[in-house]
Amino acid sequence: MYDAPVSLFHPSASVVSSHTDPETDGRFLSQAQCRALVDRILTFTGGGGRTYVGIDSAWTDNLRWGRNVIATGGDTQRSNVSVNREIRHAWGTASTNALTDDALRRCVGHAEALVLLNPEDPDDYPDPPREIHPHTHPTLWFDRTVTPDEAGRASVVLQMIAPAAAANVQSAGFFEVGAHARSVVTSEGLTRYYPYTTAQCSLTVRDLAAHGSGWAGVDWNDVARIDTVQLAAIALDKCQRSRNPVAVEPGRFTVILEPQAVCDLVSPLIAYALDRSAAERGIGPFADLARPGYSRIGMRVVDPRLTVGADPMDPECGFVPFDDGGEPYLAVNWIEHGVLRALSYDRGYGLTQLGIDAALPNAGAFRLSGGTSTIEEMIASTTRGLLVTRLNTPRVLDIQSFLMSGTTRDGLWLIERGAITKSVKNMRFTESPMFVLNNIETLGRPQRVFRPYAPTVVPPILARDFSFTGLVDAV
Amino acid sequence: MEPNLHALAARAAEAARSAGATYADARLTLTRRQEPRWSESEERGFGVRVLVNGYWGFLSSAMWTPDEAVRLARGAVAQAAAHSGGQTRPVELGTLPIVRGGDWVMPVKYDPFDIPVEEKLDIMAAFTDIAQTARVGINAQSEMRFVRQYKVFASSEGSSWTQTTYRTSAQFAVYYRDEYHAGLPAAGAGADFLSAAGRGWEYITESGLAAAIPQLIEDAEQARHRVPVDIGRHDMVLSAEAMATLVDQTLGAATELDRALGYEANATGTSYLDRPETMLGTQVVASPQVQITANRSLPGGVATVQWDDEGVVPEPFTLVSKGLLVDYQTTREQAAWLAPYYQRAGLPVRSHGCAAASTALDLTMQQAPNLALMPGSGTATFESLVAGVEKGIALLDLSVSMDQQQLNGIGSGTMREIVHGKLGRFINGGALVFRAPELWKSVSALGGVGTQRWYGRARGKGEPGQQMDYSVGAVPAAIPQLSLIDATRKA
Numbered sequence: 021m022y023d024a025p026v027s028l029f030h031p032s033a034s035v036v037s038s039h040t041d042p043e044t045d046g047r048f049l050s051q052a053q054c055r056a057l058v059d060r061i062l063t064f065t066g067g068g069g070r071t072y073v074g075i076d077s078a079w080t081d082n083l084r085w086g087r088n089v090i091a092t093g094g095d096t097q098r099s100n101v102s103v104n105r106e107i108r109h110a111w112g113t114a115s116t117n118a119l120t121d122d123a124l125r126r127c128v129g130h131a132e133a134l135v136l137l138n139p140e141d142p143d144d145y146p147d148p149p150r151e152i153h154p155h156t157h158p159t160l161w162f163d164r165t166v167t168p169d170e171a172g173r174a175s176v177v178l179q180m181i182a183p184a185a186a187a188n189v190q191s192a193g194f195f196e197v198g199a200h201a202r203s204v205v206t207s208e209g210l211t212r213y214y215p216y217t218t219a220q221c222s223l224t225v226r227d228l229a230a231h232g233s234g235w236a237g238v239d240w241n242d243v244a245r246i247d248t249v250q251l252a253a254i255a256l257d258k259c260q261r262s263r264n265p266v267a268v269e270p271g272r273f274t275v276i277l278e279p280q281a282v283c284d285l286v287s288p289l290i291a292y293a294l295d296r297s298a299a300e301r302g303i304g305p306f307a308d309l310a311r312p313g314y315s316r317i318g319m320r321v322v323d324p325r326l327t328v329g330a331d332p333m334d335p336e337c338g339f340v341p342f343d344d345g346g347e348p349y350l351a352v353n354w355i356e357h358g359v360l361r362a363l364s365y366d367r368g369y370g371l372t373q374l375g376i377d378a379a380l381p382n383a384g385a386f387r388l389s390g391g392t393s394t395i396e397e398m399i400a401s402t403t404r405g406l407l408v409t410r411l412n413t414p415r416v417l418d419i420q421s422f423l424m425s426g427t428t429r430d431g432l433w434l435i436e437r438g439a440i441t442k443s444v445k446n447m448r449f450t451e452s453p454m455f456v457l458n459n460i461e462t463l464g465r466p467q468r469v470f471r472p473y474a475p476t477v478v479p480p481i482l483a484r485d486f487s488f489t490g491l492v493d494a495v
Numbered sequence: 496m497e498p499n500l501h502a503l504a505a506r507a508a509e510a511a512r513s514a515g516a517t518y519a520d521a522r523l524t525l526t527r528r529q530e531p532r533w534s535e536s537e538e539r540g541f542g543v544r545v546l547v548n549g550y551w552g553f554l555s556s557a558m559w560t561p562d563e564a565v566r567l568a569r570g571a572v573a574q575a576a577a578h579s580g581g582q583t584r585p586v587e588l589g590t591l592p593i594v595r596g597g598d599w600v601m602p603v604k605y606d607p608f609d610i611p612v613e614e615k616l617d618i619m620a621a622f623t624d625i626a627q628t629a630r631v632g633i634n635a636q637s638e639m640r641f642v643r644q645y646k647v648f649a650s651s652e653g654s655s656w657t658q659t660t661y662r663t664s665a666q667f668a669v670y671y672r673d674e675y676h677a678g679l680p681a682a683g684a685g686a687d688f689l690s691a692a693g694r695g696w697e698y699i700t701e702s703g704l705a706a707a708i709p710q711l712i713e714d715a716e717q718a719r720h721r722v723p724v725d726i727g728r729h730d731m732v733l734s735a736e737a738m739a740t741l742v743d744q745t746l747g748a749a750t751e752l753d754r755a756l757g758y759e760a761n762a763t764g765t766s767y768l769d770r771p772e773t774m775l776g777t778q779v780v781a782s783p784q785v786q787i788t789a790n791r792s793l794p795g796g797v798a799t800v801q802w803d804d805e806g807v808v809p810e811p812f813t814l815v816s817k818g819l820l821v822d823y824q825t826t827r828e829q830a831a832w833l834a835p836y837y838q839r840a841g842l843p844v845r846s847h848g849c850a851a852a853s854t855a856l857d858l859t860m861q862q863a864p865n866l867a868l869m870p871g872s873g874t875a876t877f878e879s880l881v882a883g884v885e886k887g888i889a890l891l892d893l894s895v896s897m898d899q900q901q902l903n904g905i906g907s908g909t910m911r912e913i914v915h916g917k918l919g920r921f922i923n924g925g926a927l928v929f930r931a932p933e934l935w936k937s938v939s940a941l942g943g944v945g946t947q948r949w950y951g952r953a954r955g956k957g958e959p960g961q962q963m964d965y966s967v968g969a970v971p972a973a974i975p976q977l978s979l980i981d982a983t984r985k986a
């Protein structure tokens with residue numbers, strides 16, 4: 021129904037130009053500062069063994085509004101340092117955000133005390149990589165995202181509030197930008213540092229008297245890709261078109277899931293079901309219960325039109341190219357043309373089960389392949405069905421089938437004979453993404469949705485037999 | 496040498512005032528967290544919140560230096576001024592008694608951070624050993640978590656104080672290995688045996704853990720032999736623990752004033768009690784015997800403090816009286832929003848002391864106080880309520896997910912049949928489906944004095960999200976004709 025956002029913060033129309041080199045930014049730790057910090061930490065360690073230090077450093081700045089007024093803001097700098105000490109395969113971990121010598125010394129002391137209390141566990145904590153695998157270098161830093169410009173951002177938010185206020189409805193939302201660096205340094209010579217920017221914007225527009233509610237949101241590394249005016253327009257439009265909803269009897273419906281609803285339904289599967297070791301222990305939808313000890317890798321698990329993957333270099337869906345432990349994220353297709361091709365594992369699993377010095381970590385980010393249909397075409401092709409904006413608090417009821425329950429919110433419409441006919445009261449659904457991904461009629465064009473810190477690109481989906489199990493009269 | 500935190504807080508408040516803030520408060524926190532064996536952490540926070548032209552600004556960082564105090568204060572003023580865009584918005588904070596040099600430490604017998612980690616690991620290992628050798632096939636798991644937060648506060652009004660709070664929790668769970676690997680929850684395993692409390696190390700040592708092990712094992716054993724749920728309406732008896740979840744997730748969350756008025760609409764949601772001006776004092780939200788109170792002074796409460804994060808001394812207050820909605824949870828700014836109601840009712844316009852933040856890195860907002868479903872007038876107990884049901888279902892614990900107005904919920908937990916007034920077999924796959932107003936109005940009996948139990952609970956709120964912990968006290972209740980569905984099956 022809506023095109024992907026286009027730029028409002030267009031580079032040419034950009035705000036104050038100010039140099040924001042990650043090395044000199046000052047609002048978060050530079051590569052040199054991280055390195056100096058780790059050198060200091062290493063002087064506090066004793067007793068041999070290995071040291072691994074993870075640093076997440078960030079500056080974030082947000083504006084929050086409610087009832088058409090900017091209610092609060094927040095500008096925060098924080099650098100969390102995690103010190104991991106390993107001696108003979110026994111580990112101890114401690115962390116601090118205080119960067120003084122005293123605090124770092126205490127932190128190392130805590131980690132070393134825990135080493136002595138923990139068992140040696142060579143399977144779970146293998147030797148460090150014999151070779152350091154290279155990682156890719158996606159473009160995740162955008163100066164314009166983090167240009168110091170409080171007034172500029174406030175004026176963007178006021179522009180988002182204005183249409184709602186003019187329509188006599190209530191807007192509430194959140195706009196945050198951030199500059200971050202993830203660093204991993206080990207005593208064994210691994211040195212990784214990656215700066216990136218983040219931006220997210222979402223809003224909910226509500227009509228209290230007429231029981232309407234609309235929502236829109238998106239996140240990107242580049243703030244210029246967030247079309248705030250369009251987001252505000254979408255949320256207001258959904259609010260107005262969802263007014264005075266009528267109840268529809270629950271049951272199985274053909275549904276058009278907008279991309280955000282697809283994300284809400286599928287992302288728990290990406291977050292919780294892609295662990296290879298768990299699947300081989302019989303846990304989750306990718307366990308092969310007919311062959312104890314095996315996963316379903318190699319078997320068809322969803323509609324053959326679907327490919328589910330993640331690639332840090334994906335220009336629409338890129339992410340920091342290594343995990344908290346410094347393991348590189350490789351481009352991976354978890355599911356290829358409907359067939360389960362890979363599940364994630366750590367280096368311990370790689371070494372002991374596969375005989376390779378590698379891990380396959382899951383970044384949580386994902387891209388779900390799509391087709392070419394527009395939502396308008398999907399509506400036109402539907403005799404009777406429901407158009408779903410998004411899903412609220414899906415909760416996994418059964419980990420094996422991945423059956424989930426949650427509610428619709430912020431816009432649900434009845435489609436009859438190829439057209440939207442009514443705004444419908446929200447409903448509870450009880451459904452598994454495994455089932456939905458096997459009941460697909462039509463796929464639309466994938467687009468970036470709202471999932472801060474776990475970039476996600478998914479298409480709208482027209483699916484059969486989606487199960488609604490109850491009325492929910494919340495707005 | 497550690498910096499003088501009082502001086503830093505005062506400097507920040509003063510710098511904000513000279514930069515043009517009409518109000519400012521500065522908080523510094525030092526938060527220690529420990530999960531024995533797994534992790535230790537120490538986190539600093541320095542947050543400065545200011546009011547300019549009725550708009551809030553907030554800056555925070557982990558640096559404790561005089562220069563940083565000034566940077567945070569001036570930055571917060573600039574931010575608030577940018578938000579106002581030259582407009583002025585009325586904000587009434589009311590007046591507050593000034594506290595100079597106050598110091599309060601949550602009364603605990605033993606600071607958990609004075610206890611060696613070895614001693615904690617010994618207790619966990621002993622629990623695991625005893626449980627696993629007691630019966631073949633049993634697996635036991637244990638975890639402990641300790642938090643201590645030291646806070647220094649100064650405001651532009653001249654208040655300054657320090658406060659130390661504690662939070663201790665543990666999980667001692669017992670389950671059968673085969674059940675766990677089938678992906679089933681550790682049913683009947685007492686996973687919340689020691690949910691969070693505002694107590695010290697004594698919370699663990701005085702818990703009666705050793706004596707509880709046989710019962711935990713017995714529960715896990717019985718929970719293996721479950722019968723399928725009989726879907727439909729049932730007369731139910733809910734334990735104090737299950738009721739605590741309902742208090743928390745329905746009326747507890749719905750009486751947060753910022754949620755009710757829509758300020759949280761884009762985050763955790765709003766409230767089905769969303770018209771305070773007409774609902775207060777008139778809206779029937781529960782059966783007449785239901786009374787729900789709130790306080791931040793309960794000994795052992797997780798949200799218990801001497802001063803809230805705006806310097807208010809919280810007093811106990813009532814949210815639901817005789818089934819009527821009579822108040823909301825408020826901060827200083829929010830109390831003024833209810834002024835017309837308070838004045839009509841002859842009540843003072845005063846914050847209920849619900850301002851809180853996870854740490855000084857996080858912005859202060861309205862957060863849940865300790866909440867309590869008060870005992871009924873009779874002498875009923877969980878057992879006597881069960882005895883009064885010929886055929887029904889007992890709900891021993893509960894976790895729920897609610898819609899964005901806390902109105903409709905679905906919950907699952909440990910369920911047992913009630914047959915001729917006695918607890919029977921465990922039930923598999925049952926899910927409680929309910930609408931909050933109807934559920935509360937249907938409460939037919941409440942446990943009496945002596946049946947109230949306290950549980951640690953937590954909810955997320957705000958953008959960026961903060962998770963806050965508090966205690967919820969509840970009594971068991973009988974509620975007829977609740978709906979159960981089979982959660983493992985679709986329509």
